[in-house]
Amino acid sequence: MPIPVPGAPRASVRSSRLRAAVGVLAAGLLLSACGGGSTAAPSSSAAPGSTSATTPASSAASSTAAASSSAASSAPGSSSTAASSSAAVSAGYPVEIPNAFGTTTIASAPQRVVVVGYTEADSVLALGTVPLAVQEFGFPGKIGGPWLDDLLQGQTPTVLTGQELNLEQIASFTPDLIIGVNRALTADDYAALTAIAPTLARPAEYPDYGVPPEAVARTVAQALDKGPEMEAKLAEVDQTISAASVAHPEFAGKTFSAVWPRGDGQGWYAWTAVDARSRLLVALGLTESPTIAGLGQDTFYKEISAENTAQIDADVIVAIDVEGQRATIEADPIYQSLPAVQAGHVAWITDPAVIGAFSYSSVLSTPYALDPVVEAVAAATA
Template sequence: MTHRTTLAALAAVTALALSACGGSSGGSSSEEAGGSAAADGAFPVTIPNAFGETTIDAEPERIVVIGYTEVDTLLALGVQPVAFQEFVTFPDAAVPGLGPWAEDLAGEAEMQVFPVSSPPGVEEVLALQPDLVVAVGSGIEQDEYDQLSAVVPVLARPEGSTAYLVDRDDATLAIGQALGKEDQAQELVDGVEDAFTEARDANPDFAGKTVVVTLPATDGSGGYSAYVSGDTRVSFFEDLGFELTPGIADIDAEGGFFVTISAEQVQLLDADLVVVLALDSVEETRATLEADPVFATVPAVQAGRVIYTDPLSGGGAISYNDVVSVPFALDQLVPQIQDALGS
């Protein structure tokens, strides 16, 4: 799969989503990305969630995103929020707060960015006078939901889901429903599945291989963090045909999205493929782990089956794992995986 192939596929799918209902007229902040109008009869709509249900009476025009990755999906649907939550800080971003995979989708209107270091409180969100708050990928709980939803509709995570671990397709389709763009959202979901299918078909040896996604622990313990099933980073590799290595899969994450592995447990990180998420810099993380005598004892590391991912590029894209970042991640990471596995 080539860079041109998957990004062209995303462009085609996004174009379909933007043109499905014709061009939009100016004036609404939510239309600055060039989006189409909602489908006829889409509103009012009631969407159940983990804390109750949300009724949206009319097409939203002032949307505030407090979930960590949903801004990409809104932009792909042609809707630009007035503000959104930053997930990764991109120092050289052409559009502040957006990854390189999404910046071309933004319109000219400036969006307020909530820094990753200081998520907004209820008062800050309401001060923006939104008519919809999108919180699918946030850590919102009942109290905050109740405070916000007393004033404005809140699209929260689905029933039965865990904070920060909402399935990509479920999140995309819920956002599409809230915006009156269900058909366009389904097209985006289908486009991503087609991209994964193409990648799996081109790399049949990925099927059934084990993977672990890890990074040096940041708690000063000298151990390692490893992501668990349901996390976006693991889901990306599972969609390519990999399976989470049993050493990690068998650990109870107690509702979290990662577990901490001590130096004494380092062999739990062994897999057919070890994926390292760099902390700040690929070079620094690689140097740290290559100088780590404990990490060096892992058989996969000894065999060279390790890839290091850039948090501002491929590593960031799998952390988002949304309908915009996936094609970018495939182009960035599939060649690295092939090299590591000797494919």
């Protein structure tokens, strides 16, 4: 997984799911009007703690929002920030956050957060909020890696699975903030999510899965009105990375390729400088291979065919082994012909938890991944 891995599912919403979601929202309005339970989404006119988005939503979603606001404030399982309705009001709101599809307006402090992006749960938890639901990524059935174990405050967020956005499920949480910065949302996806609750999406200046981890963290922090807290955490991570770089001056000037072998001997995925893993290696003092850089920076990875394996050669090759392919790769004559391989300058990362942390590259996972990644690179450059 890259920030998501190549082949990570693009978020897509079929028209039938859109119709179904509108039906769910309309049903929630009817139930609320009749005094029954509601799974519909709150909107800007809801009780304290609700939020709003500037992207126009359907009339059905708009009318549903007012009826569902009381359900959102009283339903069980609220995010841990929901101590009281009065606590939701903050001098930092309203907040407007631009994105690739428009501008998200958050009227007051979010209380019911749903994360549909692949890595943003780390930023949310780092700031003391436990989301109601989190997109599964890298750790099947879990909300994330072992670095999150002590941050759940006894709560158990729902794990969102599958390759498509499940609008009905998302709406059932009555969220007042949906976070999807690190997901390949389309304009239709964004509109559908915004009809449920204000939604954070990637900034326009970055490609899908190409938002720098610190930008992801700052976007989440802005939405939660915890900018100073996040800046302190980011500074701590930066200091740790800087210390590792200083401790390994031999990294300076060394070129690298960061790769993942494709299945069935089809070649390689090579992460570009857009990807968070490559960004971390650059921060440690390494330099992206000119060959990989020459393939373009418009996406976070490039595919390299098996016959072009020579393109991954560099002073050091950093490779992850997600599917136990290392032995097969090392038996390949083309791979064995690479100068880096012959010199022993390949840093294989095989621990699943470290691979996950390296891929998340978040404010929480980077410290977990840093030592093992640095040790592997140091051994490969010796």
